[in-house]
Amino acid sequence: MLPTPKKFFVTAAAAEGHSCLNAFDNALLKARIGNVNLLRVSSILPPGAEFDPDLELPPGSLVPTAYGSIVSEVPGETISAAVGVGISEDTFGVIMEFSGKCTREEASKAIEKMLQEAFQVRGMKLVDMKIAAVEHTVEKVGCCLAAVPLWY
């Protein structure tokens, strides 16, 4: 089987770019995950995974990552992205991501509600949440990104 990740951090950033993909790339760079290969996952924190906010990822490595992002080409538009990790008492956690044309606070609130529902349906107790969120007013081509990179 593929090795199960053992560490994680949360990150969020916004950026402008000259194309949609460059705006996304620039947001990844600001979020400290621009020089790796994101493998998108949905969306469980493995049991025992440790929070390590200072993780440095080797360039080019394959990094399982739960993320949400939004790109807009409408100048003046407000966009946001948020991600949250719900921590359980003694087993796996749940990761939720959200992005939309809303404020950072609305995106964060949405994440909180989503995590609460995710734990409720699993009959698990939500003991902590780690949330990262970002808001951006588009100049030309803007991107908001929020991510939970999983690592080893």
Add this chain to the structure above:
Amino acid sequence: MLPTPKKFFVTAAAAEGHSCLNAFDNALLKARIGNVNLLRVSSILPPGAEFDPDLELPPGSLVPTAYGSIVSEVPGETISAAVGVGISEDTFGVIMEFSGKCTREEASKAIEKMLQEAFQVRGMKLVDMKIAAVEHTVEKVGCCLAAVPLWY
């Protein structure tokens, strides 16, 4: 290289949720893949992979999975998702997924046609199909999901 999967099963489920992502999460739980990290793949059954409908996946593990899903926020709307594995005589197989605003039967028929075309263009004989499909009438926020998890 990454290890090639050796087992698979097919699954489909529908669920409601308070947000689009929660509806998706709830459908994953009903489909028995809600507590793992899906790595989306497109879409080949490795040679020799065995069908194992009772597979239990460790929470948080990285699970290569071919899947289709649809979320609707239109009450009363009928949505469906289907997935199919086309089995060959003695080599790899092909996986197809479909989702849309249609019935379960239409989704299944679509999958059958898609598999037949996939085998025809490869000049391979289609000896069996394993199909999972689900239909749902949306109450508030509904999701249909059909998936082929690959495992070791």
Add this chain to the structure above:
Amino acid sequence: MLPTPKKFFVTAAAAEGHSCLNAFDNALLKARIGNVNLLRVSSILPPGAEFDPDLELPPGSLVPTAYGSIVSEVPGETISAAVGVGISEDTFGVIMEFSGKCTREEASKAIEKMLQEAFQVRGMKLVDMKIAAVEHTVEKVGCCLAAVPLWY
């Protein structure tokens, strides 16, 4: 951790199909990546990765791949996809993908600009670009695909 890829090639192809997913599948086959499981990545060429245009990928294997694709069901419409690998002097590279309703030349130009911006923001010198692009006029259901498979 997951093993970091060591080789790559670039490929692009277009195809028709009887469904959107079959058109995509047929384009993958023409691009020589139709019988593997693509794991979509975004989008860094690992340091030291070698260009190997004759790579043969084992059927069913998990292949980290950066790609862009577009499907159209509008007969007569022109669609294109392009992908580019920006090579640095002595470290990792950057991969960009693009698809749209435009010509092959426009898609290639877009990729060149995107790579230039990606290297500029990283303060890196772009010493070479490997670009693959394809254009297609839709008959019934058409797909253009451009991809950078990463391998070991």
